[in-house]
Amino acid sequence: MTITLPEETATKLREWAQREGMSEEEFAAQCVRTQVRAMDDDLKDTIKAIQRSFDDIEAGRTKPAAEVFARLDRMIANQQLFLDMMSETK
Numbered sequence: 672m673t674i675t676l677p678e679e680t681a682t683k684l685r686e687w688a689q690r691e692g693m694s695e696e697e698f699a700a701q702c703v704r705t706q707v708r709a710m711d712d713d714l715k716d717t718i719k720a721i722q723r724s725f726d727d728i729e730a731g732r733t734k735p736a737a738e739v740f741a742r743l744d745r746m747i748a749n750q751q752l753f754l755d756m757m758s759e760t761k
Contacts, residue, residue: 676684688698727733 684699684702685695688695691698693701
């Protein structure tokens with residue numbers, strides 16, 4: 672496989688490879704492996720979270736939408752209040 676990187680990225684990759692005592696190819700392959708592994712882990716975690724949600728729904732562990740939206744509205748209002756307070760202190 673061949674990839675073309677933007678010059679800035681290629682330069683950083685070169686620098687990091689040199690720091691790590693690896694060839695550019697070895698370092699790039701390690702970076703790709705690490706990222707792919709992280710993406711796989713994220714996907715697995717997302718699927719597990721979705722499955723837990725389905726399990727909760729099937730078990731009747733749900734809240735009415737109105738309650739959820741009211742809680743979200745309170746959270747947003749609290750966040751806005753905090754941001755307003757922070758901007759007043761500047």
